[in-house]
Amino acid sequence: MVENPLIKLEQYKQSPWLDFIQRSFTQSGGLKKLVDEDGLKGVTSNPSIFEKAMGHGTDYDEQFKQLISSGITDVVTLYETMAIDDIRAACSVLYPVWEKTHGLDGYVSLEVSPYIAMDGHATLEDARRLWKRVAEKNLMIKIPATAPCIAAIEGAIAEGINVNVTLLFSLDMYKQVLEAYIKGLEAHLAKGHHIAHIASVASFFISRIDTAIDKQIDQRIAAGDKESGALKAIRGKVAIANAKLAYQHYLEVMQSDRWKKLEAAGAKPQRLLWASTSCKDKTFPDTIYVDQLIGRDTVNTIPPATMDAFRDHGTVADTLEQNIDEAKKILAEAEHLNLDLKKVTDQLLEDGVNSFADAFDQLLGSVGEKQMILQGNKLTHLQSDLPSDYETAVKTGLDKWRKNGTVRKLWDRESSVWTGKDENKWLGWLDIVDQQVENLAELEEFQKEVRNRGFTDILLLGMGGSSLGPEVLGEVFGHQAGFPRLHVLDSTDPQQVHSFQQKVTIATTLFIVSSKSGSTLEPNILKAYFFNEAKKVLGDKVGQHFVAVTDPGSHMEDVAKQDGFWKIFYGLKSIGGRYSVLSNFGIVPAAAAGLPLQEILYSAQRMEKACSAGSPPAQNPGVQLGTIFGVGVAEFKRDKFTIIASPDIGSLGSWLEQLLAESTGKVGKGIIPIDEETLTVPSVYGKDRLFIYLRLENKIDPQQEKAIAELKAAQQPVVTINLHDKAQIVQTFFQTEFATAVAGAFIGINPFDQPDVEASKIETKKITTAYNEKGSLPVITPIVQEQGFDLYAGKVEIAKLKGLSTISEALKSFFNEIVAGDYVAVLAYIERDLATREWIQKLRLAIRDKKKVATAAEFGPRFLHSTGQAYKGGPNSGVFLQITADDDHDLPVPGEKYTFGIVKEAQARGDFDVLSGRDRRVIRIHVKGNMKVGLDKLSQSILNIL
Numbered sequence: 030m031v032e033n034p035l036i037k038l039e040q041y042k043q044s045p046w047l048d049f050i051q052r053s054f055t056q057s058g059g060l061k062k063l064v065d066e067d068g069l070k071g072v073t074s075n076p077s078i079f080e081k082a083m084g085h086g087t088d089y090d091e092q093f094k095q096l097i098s099s100g101i102t103d104v105v106t107l108y109e110t111m112a113i114d115d116i117r118a119a120c121s122v123l124y125p126v127w128e129k130t131h132g133l134d135g136y137v138s139l140e141v142s143p144y145i146a147m148d149g150h151a152t153l154e155d156a157r158r159l160w161k162r163v164a165e166k167n168l169m170i171k172i173p174a175t176a177p178c179i180a181a182i183e184g185a186i187a188e189g190i191n192v193n194v195t196l197l198f199s200l201d202m203y204k205q206v207l208e209a210y211i212k213g214l215e216a217h218l219a220k221g222h223h224i225a226h227i228a229s230v231a232s233f234f235i236s237r238i239d240t241a242i243d244k245q246i247d248q249r250i251a252a253g254d255k256e257s258g259a260l261k262a263i264r265g266k267v268a269i270a271n272a273k274l275a276y277q278h279y280l281e282v283m284q285s286d287r288w289k290k291l292e293a294a295g296a297k298p299q300r301l302l303w304a305s306t307s308c309k310d311k312t313f314p315d316t317i318y319v320d321q322l323i324g325r326d327t328v329n330t331i332p333p334a335t336m337d338a339f340r341d342h343g344t345v346a347d348t349l350e351q352n353i354d355e356a357k358k359i360l361a362e363a364e365h366l367n368l369d370l371k372k373v374t375d376q377l378l379e380d381g382v383n384s385f386a387d388a389f390d391q392l393l394g395s396v397g398e399k400q401m402i403l404q405g406n407k408l409t410h411l412q413s414d415l416p417s418d419y420e421t422a423v424k425t426g427l428d429k430w431r432k433n434g435t436v437r438k439l440w441d442r443e444s445s446v447w448t449g450k451d452e453n454k455w456l457g458w459l460d461i462v463d464q465q466v467e468n469l470a471e472l473e474e475f476q477k478e479v480r481n482r483g484f485t486d487i488l489l490l491g492m493g494g495s496s497l498g499p500e501v502l503g504e505v506f507g508h509q510a511g512f513p514r515l516h517v518l519d520s521t522d523p524q525q526v527h528s529f530q531q532k533v534t535i536a537t538t539l540f541i542v543s544s545k546s547g548s549t550l551e552p553n554i555l556k557a558y559f560f561n562e563a564k565k566v567l568g569d570k571v572g573q574h575f576v577a578v579t580d581p582g583s584h585m586e587d588v589a590k591q592d593g594f595w596k597i598f599y600g601l602k603s604i605g606g607r608y609s610v611l612s613n614f615g616i617v618p619a620a621a622a623g624l625p626l627q628e629i630l631y632s633a634q635r636m637e638k639a640c641s642a643g644s645p646p647a648q649n650p651g652v653q654l655g656t657i658f659g660v661g662v663a664e665f666k667r668d669k670f671t672i673i674a675s676p677d678i679g680s681l682g683s684w685l686e687q688l689l690a691e692s693t694g695k696v697g698k699g700i701i702p703i704d705e706e707t708l709t710v711p712s713v714y715g716k717d718r719l720f721i722y723l724r725l726e727n728k729i730d731p732q733q734e735k736a737i738a739e740l741k742a743a744q745q746p747v748v749t750i751n752l753h754d755k756a757q758i759v760q761t762f763f764q765t766e767f768a769t770a771v772a773g774a775f776i777g778i779n780p781f782d783q784p785d786v787e788a789s790k791i792e793t794k795k796i797t798t799a800y801n802e803k804g805s806l807p808v809i810t811p812i813v814q815e816q817g818f819d820l821y822a823g824k825v826e827i828a829k830l831k832g833l834s835t836i837s838e839a840l841k842s843f844f845n846e847i848v849a850g851d852y853v854a855v856l857a858y859i860e861r862d863l864a865t866r867e868w869i870q871k872l873r874l875a876i877r878d879k880k881k882v883a884t885a886a887e888f889g890p891r892f893l894h895s896t897g898q899a900y901k902g903g904p905n906s907g908v909f910l911q912i913t914a915d916d917d918h919d920l921p922v923p924g925e926k927y928t929f930g931i932v933k934e935a936q937a938r939g940d941f942d943v944l945s946g947r948d949r950r951v952i953r954i955h956v957k958g959n960m961k962v963g964l965d966k967l968s969q970s971i972l973n974i975l
């Protein structure tokens with residue numbers, strides 16, 4: 030009987046390892062059979078191998094399901110848990126070999142993350158982590174032989190970690206690796222440890238060298254190179270010659286005194302392992318890279334097909350030490366022929382690192398896709414319908430992010446993702462959900478206490494990021510039985526303040542004063558007013574009805590302490606207002622209103638994990654959406670993001686509006702969100718739109734569906750976020766926060782500052798201070814006056830409207846300036862109630878239909894903390910119609926001379942002045958006398974002139 034060549038290798042002291050791992054192969058006994066029948070002595074894995082194993086087929090489905098149902102997790106954890114199980118299972122099959130060979134063989138290799146191949150510190154950290162997690166004696170951690178990782182190899186060996194050094198191509202690098210191994214052993218020994226148990230191999234890649242060199246040879250021969258004969262003579266020989274010389278170096282070092290000392294202390298040599306040994310060129314024997322590299326104290330890791338071929342017809346002889354002079358000649362000849370081995374091996378190392386990273390991306394992508402499918406309805410679904418050029422640009426954008434590892438950089442909080450300023454300080458929202466989950470017991474305790482105290486109402490006082498999130502949560506989840514009803518007051522309009530006072534029963538109301546900075550004017554004066562009012566009813570117990578949510582060290586914290594508030598909940602300094610809904614700013618009001626906290630947080634966490642660092646861009650719902658946003662603005666000038674939401678989740682629009690506008694609308698760039706603009710026929714929309722459809726699957730509005738279908742058919746870009754139930758708005762919070770940050774990177778701005786909101790605050794402050802000093806507001810002069818109306822114009826408009834004597838003429842001239850790509854914003858500083866909302870809506874739709882431009886309908890001062898940023902700082906395409914009116918009645922602000930009415934007037938003026946100062950097209954119409962009558966008359970004259 031012919032002896033199995035694989036078994037025969039043992040006589041030559043070469044160990045065959047298997048370059049392959051797969052769950053079903055291990056489980057079915059295939060691996061053990063190789064050990065028993067072929068003398069297999071080890072296993073290697075790499076990202077490509079795991080990609081083939083895990084990314085295809087059904088081997089892992091059962092564990093996938095188990096892991097997904099047992100908890101919420103990210104793709105890297107999913108991959109790693111399954112990969113480690115495979116590695117452990119293989120370790121246990123190979124363990125008898127390890128025992129029998131006293132730790133010389135029997136190893137299974139697991140590679141560190143390929144993403145950090147150029148970061149030695151991170152690689153060493155990862156090696157330690159994996160070594161600890163797998164915790165098997167016969168494990169080897171694979172570390173790439175890049176320049177930055179040489180120190181990691183030495184460091185790992187010095188800590189007693191078994192290392193398989195991978196991606197070795199050049200003799201020079203091999204010399205450094207062997208030196209690192211020796212130094213590592215010396216360090217371990219110097220610490221007084223044994224070194225006999227430490228094992229290492231240096232994986233020298235073979236076939237890739239021939240593939241690269243032979244390609245050059247073939248090209249030169251085809252081009253008729255005069256050295257064609259000489260080139261042909263070394264074709265298919267360089268890789269083996271290179272390996273033989275590496276082995277010669279190994280033998281030399283093994284003879285050195287330095288090594289002999291270590292050997293005497295029990296050290297094992299770092300054997301050379303031949304990797305990449307399947308033959309890629311059909312003109313050579315398929316076993317060439319096994320046959321030609323047989324020598325004592327070496328390993329050959331062989332992929333299954335090559336192993337089958339070698340078992341079948343491999344030839345076994347002591348080849349490695351033969352023809353060394355010839356090998357030297359081949360390398361000299363290669364140099365003489367200008368084949369530049371150094372350049373080739375440098376390139377192969379770079380390509381090798383990249384291709385493992387690509388394979389890992391692919392692997393994590395397939396894990397992500399499977400996870401998505403298995404999560405089913407537990408995660409919202411994103412669908413994009415984009416014109417083909419837009420779609421192509423999005424794909425390019427996603428791939429750029431993948432190649433640059435930008436998602437990981439984002440999670441590593443690197444400012445370089447954006448403008449390189451202080452963006453790194455504003456990323457606390459990335460993992461706030463995890464913190465809240467840990468904090469769940471405390472939040473639930475608060476929830477219980479609120480219920481037990483029998484409050485009937487909650488009145489939340491706050492602006493922008495501190496109010497819009499709680500407002501959506503309250504409106505979408507609705508009133509919860511046994512809990513108080515949540516009302517959110519974010520206005521200085523005295524009528525509106527009064528209406529809210531009427532809505533609640535002060536004696537049984539819990540007031541939540543919410544201000545991140547603690548210094549915002551509105552929550553401070555609202556607190557002062559309601560504290561005063563509540564004191565009249567509750568006396569000394571008033572503080573017990575107040576809760577503050579604010580950042581530590583803020584003015585509001587001082588106020589709350591001084592006034593004996595029941596509780597103070599803190600925000601995080603690293604989370605800006607508009608990214609704060611899943612922090613205490615949203616979650617504390619949600620707790621008080623009796624919302625299902627665990628469900629909310631777990632659901633949000635699902636999205637956080639889906640957007641995690643390991644989730645490649647094309648499978649990452651946050652990056653996908655953000656790329657659509659960013660590319661739309663940056664490359665297609667589609668900056669009017671039209672938000673269409675199913676009615677039951679309609680309030681999500683005003684939250685999203687703030688997020689998009691405040692984050693991106695600056696330095697003349699950015700997104701202009703268009704909320705609540707009811708859909709109409711496609712012909713009304715210009716090429717400046719992107720439609721965001723927030724679709725509540727179980728409560729769709731048929732009219733919206735129809736209109737959206739028409740828009741898609743008309744080639745308007747539509748991105749649909751499909752929510753399987755309304756509680757999934759919390760996933761939309763995280764996804765759109767992430768997407769906005771991503772979009773900011775594409776647009777090229779810092780998505781975490783709001784420079785222009787501050788400008789209005791300063792102007793407002795000047796006016797209220799002036800009022801406090803003088804007891805009256807500075808005089809301003811209208812440019813047109815008419816019965817019931819005063820019209821003021823900003824500096825760009827004054828010249829244009831000069832000489833016009835009626836409001837109607839002025840309006841006509843103003844609206845005639847509108848061109849395609851503009852947007853019109855109606856900014857009303859009046860009470861926001863059903864009637865005024867209907868009024869403004871009718872007006873803006875008429876403007877849209879006649880002028881075919883995007884329109885915004887906003888109430889002041891609410892929008893100042895939201896879209897106001899983009900109106901002032903974003904693209905100068907806005908046409909602003911500010912509307913103010915006489916107050917029916919006013920309310921005092923305790924401790925100040927000014928009233929709520931004065932504050933509102935100051936805010937309108939401050940806003941107007943900044944818009945005017947920024948050369949925006951702005952006019953203000955002040956309605957005198959009865960507001961309702963005035964508003965109707967005004968809209969009528971606008972309709973007439975349009």
Ligand SMILES: O=C(CO)[C@@H](O)[C@H](O)[C@H](O)[C@H](O)COP(=O)(O)O
Nearest residue numbers: 048073074075195232237304305306
């Ligand atoms: O573990 C190792 C080397 O230590 C191997 O898995 C090594 O990565 C593989 O042999 C190579 O990646 C295979 O390369 P190739 O045949 O695709 O060129």
Ligand SMILES: O=C[C@H](O)COP(=O)(O)O
Nearest residue numbers: 493494544545546549606
């Ligand atoms: O979006 C934030 C608003 O400007 C309110 O800020 P604040 O929470 O610091 O009071």
